[in-house]
Amino acid sequence: MTLGLRGRIAVTAVAATASALLVVLALEGPDLHRRAVEQVRARLLAEARLMARVVGQPLADGRPSDEIDALVDEAARDVQARVTIIAGDGTVVADSALSGEPLRTVENHLGRPEVQEALKMGAGSSIRHSTTVGDDLLYAAVAIPHQDRVVGVSRVALSLRGVEEQIDDLQRAVTVALALAFLLIALLSAAFSSSLAGPLGEVMDAARWSAPAPAAVRRSDEVGELARILNRSAEQLQERITEIARDRGRIDAILSAMEDGVMAVDHRGVVLLANQALRRSLELQEPVGRHYLEVVRQRKVGELLEEVLRSGARRLDEVEMLRAGRTYAVIGVPFPGPEDQPLGAVLTFHDVTERHRVEQVRRDFVANASHELRTPLTSIRGFVEALEDGAMEEPATGRRFLEKIRLHADRMATLVSDLLELSRLESGERAPAWEPVAPAEVAEDVAAxxxxxxxxxxVALHRADEDAPTVVSDADRLRQILENLVENAVKYTPAGGRIEITTRPAADGGAEVVVADDGPGRRGAGSWWARASASPS
Incomplete structure (x- = not known):
C-alpha cells in the first residue's frame, strides 16, 4: 500500500519525534548524573568551608586533638556527612565518625588526592569506592588558612547512594514526560499533515505560471506534481549559476593577467580578493579573510581606504612599501551597495618605482650635462676676455689661447654630438644595424x-684574443663603446702602466671584450656622465 502525502508526513514526523526523544533520553541520563554530583560537590565544599572556620583558630593555636574532635562532633550534628580535620602534615586531628584511640590510629591522609588538591589549589574533590561501606564516596576538601599560611585541611565525605536513588526517580519522571510529549506530537503531526494538502495545492498553482513545461517525474502524488513544476525553475536557476560562474572565470582570468596589484575589501576592511600580481609583489600568503592592515602594513594605505569608504569617491596617492622596497601609485575606488552606500573598496597598486628611478636619472643627467657644457664655455669666455685685454698683441700667447679655445670648442661639439646620438637612440630614430661582427677585429682596429x-x-697597449666567436651586433656602436673605454684607460693610466684588451668566448655562447688597466678605477661604471677624476673639467 502506497501512503499519500498526509500518511508519509505523519509517519515521518512520528518516527523523527521518537528518534529525537530516544536520543534525549539516552543523553539526559549521564547529564543528570553529572549535574547531581556537581550539586552535591558544591554543597560539601560549602560545608567544608564552614567547618574550616570553626576549627581554624583552635588548630592554629595547637589545641589538643580531643578538644578539636569535640568541636567537630558538635558542629557536624546538623551535617549529614562525615567530617574530617587533617593537619598540614597529613595527621588526622578530628573525625566526626571516630574518637579516642581509633582516631589516633588513623593512617596519614597527606597522600589523598583531594587533600593534595586542596593544599595546592585551596579546594579539591575526588570520588573513591569505600570497601568499608560498600559505596562510592564523594570527598570535598578545602584548605584551612590562618593569617598567611595553611594550617590544615577540612574534608567532608558523603555516600553517593542517595544521589543515585534521586537520579533514578528523576529519570523515571523524565521518561513519563517524554512519553506524553510523544503522544502529543503524534496527534499534532496527524493534524498538520491533514492541513498541508490545501496550501500545497496553492503553491503548485502559483508555480505553474513560472514553469509551464514540467520535466518528467515518476511520482504521481502531490510532491511529484510539485517536483515537475519546480524542475523547470531549477533548470533556469542552473543556467543562471553557470552564467555567473563563467563570468567569474573571465574576471579571475583578467585579474590574473594584470600586472598591477588589485585588492578588494569590505566596509570593515576585511580582504575579499587579492590577485596574483599583488601577492607576488608584496609576498602575501593567504590574504583573503584577513584585515587589510595585516596584509598591507602601511599607514597611508589605511588613510586612503578610510577616505574612500567615508566619501564614496575615487582617491589616488603614492605609497612607498618599505617591506617590498617599491613605490606604488594606489588608486582607491568604492563599489556601492543599496542606496549608494559603499559596501567596500577596490585598491589598485601600480608599480611606479622604475618611473621614479628614470625621472631621477633624467634629473641627474640634465644637471651633469649642464655642468659638462658650462665648464668649456667658462674657459672659452675667460680666454676671449684675455685676448680682448691685450693678449692678441703677443702672438705666441694669442695662438696658445686660440688653441685652448679650439680644444674647448671641440669638446663642446663632442658633447653635443653625444647628446644628439643618445637622443636618437632613446627615441628609436637610430635603429641598431645588426650584422655579424668579429669582436677580435673591432678590438684590433681600436687598439691600432x-x-x-x-x-x-x-702606456703599453696590448691585445689578446682567446678565440672569441663571431656575434650579431652593431659594429659602429661596439667600436664606439670600446673606443670610449680604451680612451679612458689611456687617459687615466699613469705613465709606465699597462692596458690590455682581451676578446674571449662568454659563458652564454656570446663573446666578451675586457679592457684592463693600471689606472685608479671607479665605482658605478654604468652611471651616466660619471667620471674617474674628481676634476670638474
Missing part, C-alpha cells in the same frame, strides 16, 4: 687607432 696616444702617454 689609439696606439699613438698610448705611446705618447708612455
Amino acid at each position: 687607432s689609439l696606439a699613438g696616444a698610448a705611446e705618447r702617454k708612455g
Whole structure:
C-alpha cells in the first residue's frame, strides 16, 4: 500500500519525534548524573568551608586533638556527612565518625588526592569506592588558612547512594514526560499533515505560471506534481549559476593577467580578493579573510581606504612599501551597495618605482650635462676676455689661447654630438644595424687607432684574443663603446702602466671584450656622465 502525502508526513514526523526523544533520553541520563554530583560537590565544599572556620583558630593555636574532635562532633550534628580535620602534615586531628584511640590510629591522609588538591589549589574533590561501606564516596576538601599560611585541611565525605536513588526517580519522571510529549506530537503531526494538502495545492498553482513545461517525474502524488513544476525553475536557476560562474572565470582570468596589484575589501576592511600580481609583489600568503592592515602594513594605505569608504569617491596617492622596497601609485575606488552606500573598496597598486628611478636619472643627467657644457664655455669666455685685454698683441700667447679655445670648442661639439646620438637612440630614430661582427677585429682596429696616444702617454697597449666567436651586433656602436673605454684607460693610466684588451668566448655562447688597466678605477661604471677624476673639467 502506497501512503499519500498526509500518511508519509505523519509517519515521518512520528518516527523523527521518537528518534529525537530516544536520543534525549539516552543523553539526559549521564547529564543528570553529572549535574547531581556537581550539586552535591558544591554543597560539601560549602560545608567544608564552614567547618574550616570553626576549627581554624583552635588548630592554629595547637589545641589538643580531643578538644578539636569535640568541636567537630558538635558542629557536624546538623551535617549529614562525615567530617574530617587533617593537619598540614597529613595527621588526622578530628573525625566526626571516630574518637579516642581509633582516631589516633588513623593512617596519614597527606597522600589523598583531594587533600593534595586542596593544599595546592585551596579546594579539591575526588570520588573513591569505600570497601568499608560498600559505596562510592564523594570527598570535598578545602584548605584551612590562618593569617598567611595553611594550617590544615577540612574534608567532608558523603555516600553517593542517595544521589543515585534521586537520579533514578528523576529519570523515571523524565521518561513519563517524554512519553506524553510523544503522544502529543503524534496527534499534532496527524493534524498538520491533514492541513498541508490545501496550501500545497496553492503553491503548485502559483508555480505553474513560472514553469509551464514540467520535466518528467515518476511520482504521481502531490510532491511529484510539485517536483515537475519546480524542475523547470531549477533548470533556469542552473543556467543562471553557470552564467555567473563563467563570468567569474573571465574576471579571475583578467585579474590574473594584470600586472598591477588589485585588492578588494569590505566596509570593515576585511580582504575579499587579492590577485596574483599583488601577492607576488608584496609576498602575501593567504590574504583573503584577513584585515587589510595585516596584509598591507602601511599607514597611508589605511588613510586612503578610510577616505574612500567615508566619501564614496575615487582617491589616488603614492605609497612607498618599505617591506617590498617599491613605490606604488594606489588608486582607491568604492563599489556601492543599496542606496549608494559603499559596501567596500577596490585598491589598485601600480608599480611606479622604475618611473621614479628614470625621472631621477633624467634629473641627474640634465644637471651633469649642464655642468659638462658650462665648464668649456667658462674657459672659452675667460680666454676671449684675455685676448680682448691685450693678449692678441703677443702672438705666441694669442695662438696658445686660440688653441685652448679650439680644444674647448671641440669638446663642446663632442658633447653635443653625444647628446644628439643618445637622443636618437632613446627615441628609436637610430635603429641598431645588426650584422655579424668579429669582436677580435673591432678590438684590433681600436687598439691600432689609439696606439699613438698610448705611446705618447708612455702606456703599453696590448691585445689578446682567446678565440672569441663571431656575434650579431652593431659594429659602429661596439667600436664606439670600446673606443670610449680604451680612451679612458689611456687617459687615466699613469705613465709606465699597462692596458690590455682581451676578446674571449662568454659563458652564454656570446663573446666578451675586457679592457684592463693600471689606472685608479671607479665605482658605478654604468652611471651616466660619471667620471674617474674628481676634476670638474
